Amino acid sequence: MIQTDILIIGAGPCGLFTVFEAGLLKLKCHLIDSLAQPGGQCSEIYPKKPIFDIPAYPEILAGDLTDKLMEQIAPFKPGFTLGERAEFIEKDDEDQFIVTTNRGTKHRAPVIAIAAGLGCFEPRKPPIENLSDFEDKGVEYIIKDPEFYRGKKVVISGGGDSALDWTVFLADGVADEVTLVHRRTSFRGHPDSVQKVMDLAEAGKINLVVNCEVVGVDGDGKLEKVTVKHKTDGEKGIEADHWVPLFGLSPKLGPISDWNLNISKNSIDVDTFDYQTNVPGIYAIGDINTYPGKLKLILCGFHEATLMVQSAFKRIYPDKNLVLKYTTVNGVNGFE
Amino acid sequence: MSKDPNIIKIVVEDREGKHHELEGPTDMNMNMMELCKSYELPVEGTCGGMAMCASCHMYVTSDHDLAERSEDEEDMLDEAFHVEDNSRLGCQIQLTKEIDGLEVKLAPVG
Numbered sequence: 001m002i003q004t005d006i007l008i009i010g011a012g013p014c015g016l017f018t019v020f021e022a023g024l025l026k027l028k029c030h031l032i033d034s035l036a037q038p039g040g041q042c043s044e045i046y047p048k049k050p051i052f053d054i055p056a057y058p059e060i061l062a063g064d065l066t067d068k069l070m071e072q073i074a075p076f077k078p079g080f081t082l083g084e085r086a087e088f089i090e091k092d093d094e095d096q097f098i099v100t101t102n103r104g105t106k107h108r109a110p111v112i113a114i115a116a117g118l119g120c121f122e123p124r125k126p127p128i129e130n131l132s133d134f135e136d137k138g139v140e141y142i143i144k145d146p147e148f149y150r151g152k153k154v155v156i157s158g159g160g161d162s163a164l165d166w167t168v169f170l171a172d173g174v175a176d177e178v179t180l181v182h183r184r185t186s187f188r189g190h191p192d193s194v195q196k197v198m199d200l201a202e203a204g205k206i207n208l209v210v211n212c213e214v215v216g217v218d219g220d221g222k223l224e225k226v227t228v229k230h231k232t233d234g235e236k237g238i239e240a241d242h243w244v245p246l247f248g249l250s251p252k253l254g255p256i257s258d259w260n261l262n263i264s265k266n267s268i269d270v271d272t273f274d275y276q277t278n279v280p281g282i283y284a285i286g287d288i289n290t291y292p293g294k295l296k297l298i299l300c301g302f303h304e305a306t307l308m309v310q311s312a313f314k315r316i317y318p319d320k321n322l323v324l325k326y327t328t329v330n331g332v333n334g335f336e
Numbered sequence: 337m338s339k340d341p342n343i344i345k346i347v348v349e350d351r352e353g354k355h356h357e358l359e360g361p362t363d364m365n366m367n368m369m370e371l372c373k374s375y376e377l378p379v380e381g382t383c384g385g386m387a388m389c390a391s392c393h394m395y396v397t398s399d400h401d402l403a404e405r406s407e408d409e410e411d412m413l414d415e416a417f418h419v420e421d422n423s424r425l426g427c428q429i430q431l432t433k434e435i436d437g438l439e440v441k442l443a444p445v446g
Binding site: 041045046049118124126127158159160182183184186188213247248250251 | 382383386388389390391410411413414415416417418419444445
């Protein structure tokens with residue numbers, strides 16, 4: 001069991017900065033994020049995009065902002081549970097929250113800060129009616145172990161790097177048959193990977209099916225066939241043991257919506273006094289929360305984090321007085 | 337009162353088939369994703385308008401002559417579903433006088 005003072009759900013900019021403000025008050029933090037790296041949207045969606053409204057930075061790349069935040073919070077030695085999704089929450093008899101991830105990792109803390117942005121990133125699923133019937137029965141949204149596909153007939157959909165890279169990898173003596181389905185003739189992946197796929201198609205080592213999308217899945221208990229629809233030439237079936245649709249990730253509020261929090265339009269209602277939710281001890285900051293006048297800006301999230309930890313301190317140490325100390329006076333005293 | 341020369345009319349058909357008449361300002365550097373959001377229509381705009389997600393996917397149903405899809409937009413449409421020839425990302429349609437009377441239909445949520 002991981003014990004901490006503030007358990008932060010979401011390691012985006014707002015969650016990361018919470019560690020700093022909490023650290024100044026000598027509160028320890030641990031972060032959970034469904035992505036494999038910290039930074040949230042900044043590192044997952046637009047690391048190379050410049051941001052222009054971070055005070056004192058006329059321009060900073062989203063990826064660099066993440067790096068700087070990691071540097072800023074390093075003295076406070078935050079813990080991370082990455083690549084896992086916060087799933088269940090319960091309370092023990094000492095008024096502490098226990099949060100369990102989808103992989104069973106347990107965390108215990110008197111205060112929870114939900115800084116989950118737009119939610120957790122999940123694979124985008126094609127809108128095919130009976131798709132869920134075949135999930136884990138031939139339809140997978142991520143390739144965990146390529147060996148799983150040895151000797152199998154595999155259909156991959158998508159036009160980005162993961163679709164291209166896995167096509168190349170599986171075609172190299174792993175799968176028995178690889179088909180890549182894409183909605184147009186050009187690909188957005190790395191030019192090298194595109195070339196490799198074109199070469200494999202030329203050599204007859206993969207089936208490249210362009211201007212098509214998969215519109216149907218079929219089979220008796222497990223996947224046996226996918227149906228692809230051509231832009232102009234109608235539909236045809238392709239035999240398949242597996243179909244791997246790779247259409248990127250999109251954020252979903254996910255399990256948090258079952259935590260008995262008041263939610264309006266996919267955002268968590270908070271009191272602007274301290275950004276606490278309707279459940280005492282659970283706070284929500286950054287893009288995930290809503291209140292009259294809310295703006296979804298990183299800079300507003302930083303402000304919310306700062307006020308939130310003051311309230312968290314009083315919840316954890318009701319008898320201690322808190323005095324605002326400027327970092328210019330005392331510097332930053334990290335944890336041993 | 338005379339008509340504001342910087343306001344254009346846009347018609348948006350939502351996913352239930354209901355039509356909404358919106359007034360869009362052409363002098364606020366706004367795009368269709370933002371306009372839809374300002375009317376609280378169900379358009380996500382996850383990435384905030386950088387053509388880096390596909391959550392503002394819509395179909396242009398009037399015959400306006402829009403600027404062609406950029407390579408970035410084309411790339412992102414790869415992550416959308418039900419892409420048609422008239423598919424666009426709302427964030428890439430700037431509100432200008434030229435698109436006065438534009439009609440769009442929100443694409444299904446993928």
